[in-house]
Amino acid sequence: MARPTPWLRFPESTRYKAGLLVLATSLLLFFSIISTTSAFFGPQPDSFQPSSEKRELFIETYQELKKGQLPDLSETLVELQGYPLAPYLEYQLFRNQLAYQLVDNEQLLSFLRHHQGTAFHDKLKEEWLVQLGSKQDWKTYTLVAGSQALNDPQLECYRLQAEGNLQGRSLSWLETSAQFWRDNQPLPSSCEPLRQSLSKLGFLSQDDYWQGALGLMRAGQTQKAWDYREHLSKEQRQFLDFWRRGRLNPANRLQAAVEDRAAELETQPELGNEVLLDLLEQHASSHPSQTQRFIQQLEDKELLTAASAYRVHELLAIRAAWRNAPDTLELFAEVPENRRTAEGREWFARTQLRRGNWQKLVAAIQELPEALSQSNEWRYWLAKAYLQSDQPKTAEPLLESLAQVRNYYGFLAARELGVPPQMNASPAPLNAVPLQALSEKPGIQRAGELYLTGFVEDARREWHHTLAEASTATWQQAAWLAQNWGWYDRSVNAIHNAGSQNALELRFPLAHLDQLRPLAKKANLDLALVLALIRKESLFNPEARSHVGALGLMQVMPTTGQQVSRQLQTPLLAESDLLKPEYNLPIGVHYLSRLMQRYQDNPTLAAAAYNAGPSRASKWQQQLGKDTDPRWVEQITYAETRDYVKSILAFREVYAWRLQQQQLQLVRDTPKTPES
Missing domain, CATH: 1.25.40 (Serine Threonine Protein Phosphatase 5, Tetratricopeptide repeat)
Structure with a gap:
């Protein structure tokens, strides 16, 4: 295995001695709880057991719909009767019809009324309202939107226009609309007819336009502010032009x-x-x-x-x-x-x-x-x-307090004192009855089935819609459920929402170990480092995509993926292959191993290079020196990379602990051979 950087990694002999008996006892209790619920955990997430034929029919039809097709769903919906995702086919068909402006208003209104409270209801309704507003179909718009103010400025602008056209521009309507215009700058272009009406009727004064222009300039909306110039005085226009130039x-x-x-x-x-x-x-x-x-x-x-x-x-x-x-x-x-x-x-x-x-x-x-x-x-x-100022007695109480904390600086404090790092692990409760009740919620079943069938974005929407008002206890059980499905990023998110910061078995999952163990061993990499990097890069979401184009579990850039895959003699057939763990993990691990070799097994420099690129990491090494101690880390000029390196080093320590606990559990669970 690659040698750890000495200033953060703790010797095995001192890292876990303290409190080991207490931890072992708590873990034994925890795993005994799991064993009592193992029968329940078996068939999730498809506890309703849909047939494989229904599943395949849904997948085939939904994929066709997502390509913009307009198939006749009548026979398909009959075949999928009772299948929890059948409404998603109608939902996507209506979206396609809206895109082609071929929707039947009565059918869509009936569908929305029948599916109120679902995860897709509001999204479909908003898309419909945008189209109705753009077509100025105010009667239908009012029927769908209702009379209450809407949060979205574009939709509220349309609602006010609908109200003014259908009920007349009363004094109350004019005052409400004018105040809406003043309070919501900048407004979308679809609000231009409302502005024109207010202006013609004298409900937007020169001062309104002036204050609006100033607000837009302060918000960095220079061009939108300049669009108001014709409504300003000569002196105001000159001032605005000075600022704009x-x-x-x-x-x-x-x-x-x-x-x-x-x-x-x-x-x-x-x-x-x-x-x-x-x-x-x-x-x-x-x-x-x-x-x-x-x-x-x-x-x-x-x-x-x-x-x-x-x-x-x-x-x-x-x-x-x-x-x-x-x-x-x-x-x-x-x-x-x-x-x-x-x-x-x-x-x-x-x-x-x-x-x-x-x-x-x-x-x-x-x-x-x-x-x-x-x-x-x-x-x-x-x-x-x-x-450093020769005041050790003043420093020690600070370090002793900080060494009790599980984070990057707590681990540094523990190292200064020569004591084991504190993990403060506390297993989250796993309760079969509330877990069963949660799994039977229709929204959770839809989320699980969507995840299982590969429609992860829809699954995530269902998941969070169903759990929007969940209690701490429910979020805890949701974390267990998602982890059992292999939906690790939602499991980590759920336990975070539960506020269970010490539930390390959920916050730091040991995922993809069957693939990662041999890959890390072959690359001479510390498995804890690899897991820490995946946890930081993607939260174990295989479909993660960054704003710069990095893909998958280890957030591999497509150009890097192509280069490394050729070296591994497993060429990528398409860029999207990097979203598949069987491609992403070998490529990411190999690339990380190359960085570790380049920087003489220094995880600080390797992590900096993985995040910011080898050229920048090498530049920092030249400028700051080869001794990558904690003060070196603080001098990294990119804030994102500086925080990234700290996270990787801290996560690595947690994963080293997790892996050791797993090994202890395996030893305890291995049947002992009777002595002859």
Whole structure:
């Protein structure tokens, strides 16, 4: 096995001695509970036992419908009578009919009334309302939507138009509609007819448009704000144009203000400081040095308040801290301590930590807001700063308290003290009677059948719709049910919703071990590290897709997948193959093993490379040194990667414990051979 990084992994001899007898006793009790419910757990999730013929017919028809087809379902629905997913075929057929504008209103209304309270009801209803509103079929819209205000701005806009067209534009309607327009900027383009009606009838004033334009500018909706210019005064248009052009070229407008060429600001003196502050913040991201000069020049001309100047100086300092820039502390010096925000104070402390200024770090942590200073992270670094400042007696109580916590910093504290990490595991209750009752809920049965038939998105919608008002106890049983189905991401989510943070057997599932054990052994990888990475990357969801295109359990990028699959001589036939564990796991494990080899079995660097790419990880190694201790981790410039590495290292420790507990259970369950 690959050698663990010594500063976080604990020696086997010390890791699990403490409390082992107590843990073993609790686990024996826990597994005895499982054995009493094993008969129930057998056939889930299809406890209603539909025939394989019905299942296959549903899958075939639903897949056809999802491709946009319009088949005749009459015979199919007869064959699927009693099958819990049969309504999904009608639901998808109605969606297709809406897309082609071929829907029969009476049939769809009858279907919705018959299936109120289902997971798909609101989605189908909203799609129908959008189409009815776009067609201005106000009579049907009112029939479907009702008279109560709707949460969705587009649907509420249509509802108001329907009410005005059918019942007339009364004074009450005009006042309600005008207030809706004022309170919901920016509104979708479908609300344009409502705006025109209000404007023609004099219920939107110049001030309404001005306040709307300012609100849109503050929200970053520059073009939508500019669309209101024809309703503004000449001075308002000039001011808005100054701001709009400044968004496109901040330096140009800031220079104009410095050179007294910004008469537009004088027309709205109460807003001038706000606009200049906005343009300085825009400019600071790309031209920090020039922004500093602008701050001083605008202050000298009394166009910028001291509070705004401090705000921009702090922004420049924080952004410098993000980059680990050499001048970070000099930039923070421009902002008096009593004018720093919570974010600024934390980044000032983080900079002292990165520089190893231990005594100054103590003072910086003490200046943090209490919610930050009492966090696990800053409690650990305060203790570390005391140790580095030759104050071990002050540090020890902090470390002893923190070492009782199961997280990254708690594990670091335990290592400092030379004691085993505390897992604080507490098995979640597994109760056969409420579990049986839960499994018999129609929504849960539909969720299970949808998951089993491969329609996971629909399954997830059913699952959360059914459990929307669930109690803590119900969420706990739902976690067990989902884990038994192999739906691990919903199991982890359910136990999180239950608030059972110590139910490690559910929060950190030992999934896909039959595949992963031989793969990890062949790649000379620590199995706990592989499981930790999957837990972080996908939460054991084989269909996970990231915003950058990574796929599957180990979130493999398609280009990486193609390269590694060729090396393994198991070429991918399609990109979607990465959503299949039989492809994703060998590729992901092999890629991780290559990273571990590249970085001399250093999981910190391998994890950083897996998240941010090898080139960035190598750059950090060159800049920060080869000793990847905890302070090295804190200097990673990407916040996402910094947190990712911490999670992987902590999850790895938890999975090492989980695997050892599993091994202990196997030993206990193995029948002993009688001595001869």
